[in-house]
Amino acid sequence: MKILKNALCMVAIFSLQSVTSIAQENPVSVDNDTMKITFLGTGAPRPSTERYGPSILVEAGDHKILVDAGPGMRERLFEAGGFEAISGVDHVLVTHLHFDHTVSVSSVWLSGWLFGRRVPLHIQGPVGIKDMMENIERAYQWDVDYRIMVGVPKEGTELIVDEVSDGVIFDEGGLKITAFQVEHMPINIETGNVLGLRGETIGFRMDYKGHSVLFSGDTRSTEKSEINQVGKGVDLLIHEVQVPSPGATAEANLANVSMSVHSTPEQVGHVFEKAKPKMGVYSHIIPPGTTAEDLVKGTRPYYKGPLTVAHDFMEITLKGDEIIVGERVKQSDGKFEDSNVLAK
């Protein structure tokens, strides 16, 4: 296995051990066997112009799938791939129903349709996603009726929504997606007991033509974490992380309340060590101003393997036996008249 780093993002890579460092020209050529992961947003609920809300674009063969759709997703997706990307995503995986993971699902649905998607949008998520999508459909009924009335084709407005839990949830065109439960439900901090709220929080593993990527979703790390098993030996293990905010300001207190349902770098270090991915990757970084050095410092005592701290627009390509870390080339023009989306 080789790990290649684009010269442009050298600053984002730390302490890779036993890896090859070769500057790559962008874009990396893609073929049908390649899997490409683009970090559209690497932040969390707190607004940040550096780290948008959590959303990751996965491209594998003909598949274009979003894992979560956080704040700012639509603009990032547009920059990443223009109208073809906006209209080309027809599948969304939702890890859980927190707003920072779902607020842009309506954008994927409606922007994708308005700008050319003519197939249903397929959404898979935990218990509760059907209610959420039915309510979103009701909320935008007027908009949909209006646009159909003035000539936008009806095709593409349909939603296919699956509530999923453990097991294989998708297996088509060489891509297999497995869902598994993670621990992110609210707990009583004193007793550790899970509080009674309906629903689940899930993570996903994708396997495509010999490549494998695990998305932790939001989770506190525990000894029993499913990720240790499901993520065993994956190419990329993409994990959330939170570092405590110092002091006792209102903001620090608010941030630290969530420490019980997220994972510190030390805890993730144990997960990486147990699962032994070819590369551990941090995304969903709380607070967004956390430096890569802070994350690496906390992780290193427990995990010595390749470690990358993602930033918005980082792109990781799995090609052959290589892991190529680079930058997404932005589509700065994105003119609709040059787009072929309506020809689809």
Ligand SMILES: [Zn+2]
């Ligand atoms: Zn979150």
Ligand SMILES: [Zn+2]
């Ligand atoms: Zn969450």
